[in-house]
Amino acid sequence: MKKIRLLTPGPVMVPEDVMLEMARPIEHHRTAWYKDLVRQCHELLQYLFQTKSQVITIAGSGTAAAEAAIVGCCPPGHKALVLLNGKFAERWGKVCDAFGIEHTKLAIEWGYGAKAADVVKAMDADRKLDTVICVHSETSTTALTDIEGIGRVTRDRGAIFIVDGITAVGAIPAKMDDWGVDAYITGSQKALMLPPGLGFVAVSDRAWERIESGKTPTLYNDLKAYRKSLKEWDVPYTPAVSLVRGLLVVLKAIKERGLEAIWAETALLAKATRTAAAALGLKVYAHDPVDSVTGLWVPQGVNESTLRKTMRASYGFQIAGGQGELTGKVIRFSHMGYMDAFDMLGAVSALEMCLAAQSYRFEPGAGVAAAQKVFAAALK
Amino acid sequence: MKKIRLLTPGPVMVPEDVMLEMARPIEHHRTAWYKDLVRQCHELLQYLFQTKSQVITIAGSGTAAAEAAIVGCCPPGHKALVLLNGKFAERWGKVCDAFGIEHTKLAIEWGYGAKAADVVKAMDADRKLDTVICVHSETSTTALTDIEGIGRVTRDRGAIFIVDGITAVGAIPAKMDDWGVDAYITGSQKALMLPPGLGFVAVSDRAWERIESGKTPTLYNDLKAYRKSLKEWDVPYTPAVSLVRGLLVVLKAIKERGLEAIWAETALLAKATRTAAAALGLKVYAHDPVDSVTGLWVPQGVNESTLRKTMRASYGFQIAGGQGELTGKVIRFSHMGYMDAFDMLGAVSALEMCLAAQSYRFEPGAGVAAAQKVFAAALK
Numbered sequence: 001m002k003k004i005r006l007l008t009p010g011p012v013m014v015p016e017d018v019m020l021e022m023a024r025p026i027e028h029h030r031t032a033w034y035k036d037l038v039r040q041c042h043e044l045l046q047y048l049f050q051t052k053s054q055v056i057t058i059a060g061s062g063t064a065a066a067e068a069a070i071v072g073c074c075p076p077g078h079k080a081l082v083l084l085n086g087k088f089a090e091r092w093g094k095v096c097d098a099f100g101i102e103h104t105k106l107a108i109e110w111g112y113g114a115k116a117a118d119v120v121k122a123m124d125a126d127r128k129l130d131t132v133i134c135v136h137s138e139t140s141t142t143a144l145t146d147i148e149g150i151g152r153v154t155r156d157r158g159a160i161f162i163v164d165g166i167t168a169v170g171a172i173p174a175k176m177d178d179w180g181v182d183a184y185i186t187g188s189q190k191a192l193m194l195p196p197g198l199g200f201v202a203v204s205d206r207a208w209e210r211i212e213s214g215k216t217p218t219l220y221n222d223l224k225a226y227r228k229s230l231k232e233w234d235v236p237y238t239p240a241v242s243l244v245r246g247l248l249v250v251l252k253a254i255k256e257r258g259l260e261a262i263w264a265e266t267a268l269l270a271k272a273t274r275t276a277a278a279a280l281g282l283k284v285y286a287h288d289p290v291d292s293v294t295g296l297w298v299p300q301g302v303n304e305s306t307l308r309k310t311m312r313a314s315y316g317f318q319i320a321g322g323q324g325e326l327t328g329k330v331i332r333f334s335h336m337g338y339m340d341a342f343d344m345l346g347a348v349s350a351l352e353m354c355l356a357a358q359s360y361r362f363e364p365g366a367g368v369a370a371a372q373k374v375f376a377a378a379l380k
Numbered sequence: 381m382k383k384i385r386l387l388t389p390g391p392v393m394v395p396e397d398v399m400l401e402m403a404r405p406i407e408h409h410r411t412a413w414y415k416d417l418v419r420q421c422h423e424l425l426q427y428l429f430q431t432k433s434q435v436i437t438i439a440g441s442g443t444a445a446a447e448a449a450i451v452g453c454c455p456p457g458h459k460a461l462v463l464l465n466g467k468f469a470e471r472w473g474k475v476c477d478a479f480g481i482e483h484t485k486l487a488i489e490w491g492y493g494a495k496a497a498d499v500v501k502a503m504d505a506d507r508k509l510d511t512v513i514c515v516h517s518e519t520s521t522t523a524l525t526d527i528e529g530i531g532r533v534t535r536d537r538g539a540i541f542i543v544d545g546i547t548a549v550g551a552i553p554a555k556m557d558d559w560g561v562d563a564y565i566t567g568s569q570k571a572l573m574l575p576p577g578l579g580f581v582a583v584s585d586r587a588w589e590r591i592e593s594g595k596t597p598t599l600y601n602d603l604k605a606y607r608k609s610l611k612e613w614d615v616p617y618t619p620a621v622s623l624v625r626g627l628l629v630v631l632k633a634i635k636e637r638g639l640e641a642i643w644a645e646t647a648l649l650a651k652a653t654r655t656a657a658a659a660l661g662l663k664v665y666a667h668d669p670v671d672s673v674t675g676l677w678v679p680q681g682v683n684e685s686t687l688r689k690t691m692r693a694s695y696g697f698q699i700a701g702g703q704g705e706l707t708g709k710v711i712r713f714s715h716m717g718y719m720d721a722f723d724m725l726g727a728v729s730a731l732e733m734c735l736a737a738q739s740y741r742f743e744p745g746a747g748v749a750a751a752q753k754v755f756a757a758a759l760k
Binding site for chain 2: 004006008010012013014019020022024025027028031058059060062063064067091095099100187189195197216217219220221222237238239240241242243318320
C-alpha cells in the first residue's frame with residue numbers, strides 16, 4: 001500500500017471525516033435542511049474572513065468567485081488598478097480585459113509582494129483609479145503582499161479594494177474588516193481543505209453599494225442574485241450540495257481550533273521548510289515569502305521534472321513545479337490545511353533522497369534535522 | 381432508520397459506489413492521471429450526447445454551462461430567438477439580458493413544448509434571427525420540446541441551435557449530431573446521477589466557428605479557453621476533481637447499460653406514473669409531457685405544501701412542488717438516474733397515503749395496482 005501525500009498548493013489533502021460526510025446521501029437544496037446548512041456555514045465563513053459582511057458561496061472554482069467580485073465591483077465609469085506580481089494576478093487582469101473593464105496593469109517583479117507605496121504613486125498619478133485588485137498570497141511566486149498596508153491607502157482614497165485571498169484566507173492572517181478589504185476571495189481546495197468546486201467572496205457594505213449601483217454584465221457570476229437569495233439562506237442556482245456539506249465540517253473544525261492557532265501552525269511549517277532548505281543549501285525563491293506555500297529554487301545540475309516525478313513515484317509526495325516563466329526552475333510546497341509537522345518532515349526527507357539521486361551535494365539528514373529542530377522548539 | 385428517497389427532478393439519488401469513489405483521497409489535476417481521467421470521460425460524454433464534437437465540462441451548475449453556450453454563440457452582430465415555455469427558458473432569456481445579447485423572446489403557453497412552426501414563423505418574420513435557444517425538457521412545466529423538428533428548421537436556415545438538455549440528456553432520446561444541435565447543455569445532478577457541481581456543453585463545429593469569430597465578454601464561462609485546454613486533456617481553471625472522478629463511474633455505467641435501454645426505462649417510469657395518476661383521478665399537468673419528470677395537478681381540496689411535507693416526513697419521499705406561477709398547484713416526480721420501478725411504486729403508494737390523509741376520495745390501492753400492471757407488462 002503506497003501512501004500518497006498531497007503537498008501541492010491546492011488541491012490539498014481532505015480530512016477523512018470530511019470525505020465521508022460528503023459521501024452521505026445527497027439531499028435537495030430547496031429545503032429547510034439546506035437553508036439551515038447555509039445559515040450555519042455563513043456564520044462560520046464570517047469568522048473565517050473576520051468580517052461582519054455577507055459571504056457569497058458560488059459553485060465553481062476560485063476563478064469564478066474572483067470574476068464575480070471584479071465584474072460586480074467595476075461597473076462602467078470605474079477604473080481598476082491591477083497589481084501584477086504573478087500568474088494569478090495576471091488572470092484578474094484578463095478578467096478586466098474580457099469584460100471590457102477600464103483598468104491599468106502595474107507590473108511588479110515576480111517574487112515580490114505589491115507595496116502600498118506603489119499603489120499610492122499609481123493612484124496619485126491617475127485620479128480616475130477607484131478600485132484596486134491584488135493577490136494576498138501569489139501562489140505562483142509564493143510571494144506575500146501586505147494587505148493591511150494597501151488597505152489603509154485604498155481606504156484613505158475611498159477606493160474599493162478587491163483581494164484574491166485564495167491561498168491566504170484560513171492559512172495566514174487575513175482580517176477583512178480590520179484591514180478594510182471590500183471583496184475577499186477564496187476557494188475550497190486550499191486552507192479549507194475541501195475538494196475543488198466552491199468559490200467564496202466576502203463583500204463589504206461599501207462594495208455592495210458599488211455593485212448595486214450598476215448593471216452587472218453576467219448572470220451566473222452576478223453577486224446581486226446571490227445576495228438576494230442569501231437573505232433567506234437560499235441560493236439562486238443549484239449549489240454543489242455535497243461540497244457545502246463538507247464545508248460545514250471543516251468550518252466547525254477551523255472555529256474549534258481557532259484561526260490564530262492555525263496561522264501559527266502554517267507559519268511554523270513554512271519556517272521549518274525554509275530552515276531545512278537553508279541547511280541543504282537551497283534558496284527560497286520569493287523575496288517576500290508567504291507562509292502558506294514555500295517556493296525553492298531548483299539547484300544547478302538538478303532536473304526539476306525528474307525531481308518531482310521521483311518525489312511522487314518513489315516516495316508518494318506530490319509537490320508543485322513553477323508556473324509561467326518559473327517552469328522547471330522552482331518547486332513549491334503547500335503548508336495549508338490537513339497537514340502537520342510530520343508530513344512536512346517526510347517531504348523534506350523525500351526531497352533529500354531525490355536530491356541525492358541526482359548527485360546534488362549536501363550533508364544527508366541536514367534538512368530533516370534542521371526542520372525537526374524548529375518543530376521541537378515549537379511543539380509540546 | 382428512516383430511508384430517504386429523492387424523487388426531485390435534480391438533485392437525484394447518487395449510486396453508493398459513486399459516492400464512495402468521490403470519497404477517495406483527492407488527487408491533483410495537473411497530472412497524467414487527471415489527463416487520462418479527462419480523456420476517458422470525454423469519450424464517454426461524446427457517447428452520452430451522441431456526438432463526435434467536443435464536450436466541455438465546467439465546475440459550476442447547469443446555469444454556468446448554459447451561460448457559456450449562449451454568450452459564446454451570440455457575439456455582437458448576432459440575434460437570438462428565445463423560446464419561452466417555463467422558468468428555465470426564462471433564465472436563458474435573462475442571460476441574454478445580462479450580456480446585452482440582441483434577442484427576441486417568444487412566449488409559449490406553459491405546459492406546451494415549443495413547436496417548429498413557431499420557429500419558422502418567427503425566423504421568417506425577422507431575418508436577423510440566426511440563433512435559436514430552447515429547452516428540451518422544461519423541468520418547471522414538465523413539457524417536452526421536439527428538438528429534432530426544430531433542429532431541422534434551424535439547420536435549414538443556417539442558424540445556430542442552442543438546447544438546454546439539463547433534464548433530457550441521458551434520460552430521454554437526445555441525439556446531438558443526428559438532430560443538428562449546435563450547443564447541448566446538461567448538468568451533473570440529473571440523468572448523470574451525481575451531486576450538483578458540474579455543467580456540460582457539447583459544441584458542434586459550426587458553433588465553434590461562431591464562438592471563435594467574436595470576442596466573448598466573460599472569462600470563467602468563455603468556452604474558448606476550455607477548448608484550448610481540452611486539446612491536451614487539460615482544463616483552464618481548477619476542476620471539481622472529486623465530481624469528475626464520480627463522473628467516470630457513472631458514464632461507464634451508462635455506456636454499459638446503453639442509452640436506448642435507459643431511455644426505455646425512463647419512459648416506463650413515466651408511463652407507470654401517469655397510469656397510476658389516472659387511476660387515482662389525478663391529471664397530468666403538461667400538454668406535451670416529458671418522460672424525465674412528471675407533473676401532476678394537485679386536486680381541489682388537497683393542500684400541496686402539506687402533501688409534500690407528509691410525503692417526506694412520514695414516508696421519506698422527497699418530491700418537488702411547482703415553480704413560479706405553478707407554486708402550490710402541481711407536484712413533480714423525477715424519473716431520472718438511480719431509481720427503479722420499485723422506488724416509483726413506493727412513491728405512488730406514499731402519494732396515496734398522503735391523499736387519503738387529506739380526505740381526497742379515491743379507491744385505495746388503485747394507483748399502485750395500475751403502476752404495477754405497467755411494470756409487470758414491461759419487466760421480466
